[in-house]
Amino acid sequence: MKLSLPFMLAITLVVIATSAQAQEVFDIYSDLQSCDVTVKGDAAGCLLKVDLSSTKDGLIQTRTLSLDGPGTWIVAWDVSGAKEGSYGACAKLIREGVVISERCTDFYYGGRVNIRFDVRDAHADYRGMTLLVYSEDLAVVDIYYTLVKGDKAVYISKRESVPIAGSYGSPSDLSLEWKQLLENGQEYKGRVKIVEKKNGQTRAFMNSFVARDDAEITDTYQDETGASATVMGRSRVPFEGSLKFDLYQNGALLASVEEKTPILLAGDDETVEISWNGTLDPGIYQLTIQLIGNDGDVIDIEESIIEAEIPPRPLTVETPAEGESGRSKMVIAAAVLLLAAVMIVVVRRRRG
Structure with a gap:
């Protein structure tokens, strides 16, 4: 069967249309600090062009x-000296110079806004996102926590229908710990977007941070035979450091022992024990315990005193000589016989 040219062209147009629909700017949100754009479909090789504009300028x-x-x-965005007014952001998905999808959003900056909720603190670091929110009247929100590497979100966690109450002095703690492992020395961004369910009021906060290993010494013990230290991880960068125990007397270094710690993440803790060469x-x-990080830097230190005492002498019990032991047994036996005789005499007198 031979296909007609119009039929083949129709099939080609359907294929092109389907391909174009498969690559789509699905969602966009923007304020004057940042903009998030969600793209669906096979967008590899495409360009995403995002414009910020205002009705005035x-x-x-x-x-x-x-x-x-x-x-x-x-x-x-890097907008300085922003003026009150209407703004817009548009995202265009471009393949081979042709715009295949576009989506825009408008927002207003400045002026008096009836805020349903307020944010006391929003800050990202190598542990996670700290978020303190409050509302005088109960509000219900969706929260999007985003970890960004380069320009792309590598992790997004959404909490839906979260109730918010409290006040400035006692806000709701809605902080989140990252789930991904972070690379030591790598720069990331943390972003949180809060959407009020009733009227769609949205607020977003973002900051950059450099991921680094972190841990702390939480407990120590030391005596004449050795020492130990408990270490807790404080980062999503795996901690692969070590503990160094330095023992001094009158300023002179007597012993130095360094032991690797187990690999630790935020919230993990392990104890490392060492012993001296014999009893002190x-x-x-003086004992100095240093916690050494992945790069060899000292990130925590603990100093203490060991007061080594003279060990107490063991108690000794004198054992009587064999002759003395025999005489003692004879004296005890005689006493027992004498007591028995006295009791017999007393009993007879009472009967008489």
Whole structure:
């Protein structure tokens, strides 16, 4: 069967249309600090062009990103001296110079706004996102926690229908710990977006941070035979450091022992124990315990005193000589016989 040219062209147009629909700017949100754009479909090789503009001044800034596939992409704006007024952000998905999808959003900056909730603190670091929110009247929100590497979101956690109450002095703690392992020395961004369910009021906060290993010494013990230290991880960068125990007396270093710690993440704790070469002689010693990080830097230190005492002498019990033991037994036997005789005499007199 031979296909007609119009039929083949129709099939080609359907294929092109389907391909275009498969690559889509699905969602966009922006304020004057940042913008998030969600792209669906096979967007590898596409460009994402995001424009920020205002009704007064027109185009303000443009960001162009090269995409490696679908996902959520974060654009940071740098707007100084922003004026009150209406603004807009538009995201265009471009393949081979042709715009295949576009989505825009408008927002207003400045003026008096009836805020349903307020944010006391929002800050990201290598542990997670700290978020303290309060509302005088009960509000219900959706919260999007986003970890960003480069320009792409590598982790998004959504909490739906979260009730918010409290006050400035006692806000709701809605902090979140990252689930991903972070790379030591790598720069990331943390972003949180809060959407009020009733009227869609939205607020977003973002900051950059450098991931680094972190831990702390939480407990120590030391005596004449050795020492120990408990270490707790404080980062999503795996801690692979060590503990160094330095023993001094009168300023002179007597012993130095370094032991690797188990690998620790935020909230994990382990105890490392070491022993001296024998029991310390009586005297006063100084102990310095250093926690050394992945890069060899000292990130925590603990100092203490060891007061080694003279060990008490064991108690001794004198054992009587064999002759003395025999005489003692004879004296006891005689006493028992004498007591028995006296009792017999007393009993007879009473009967008589």
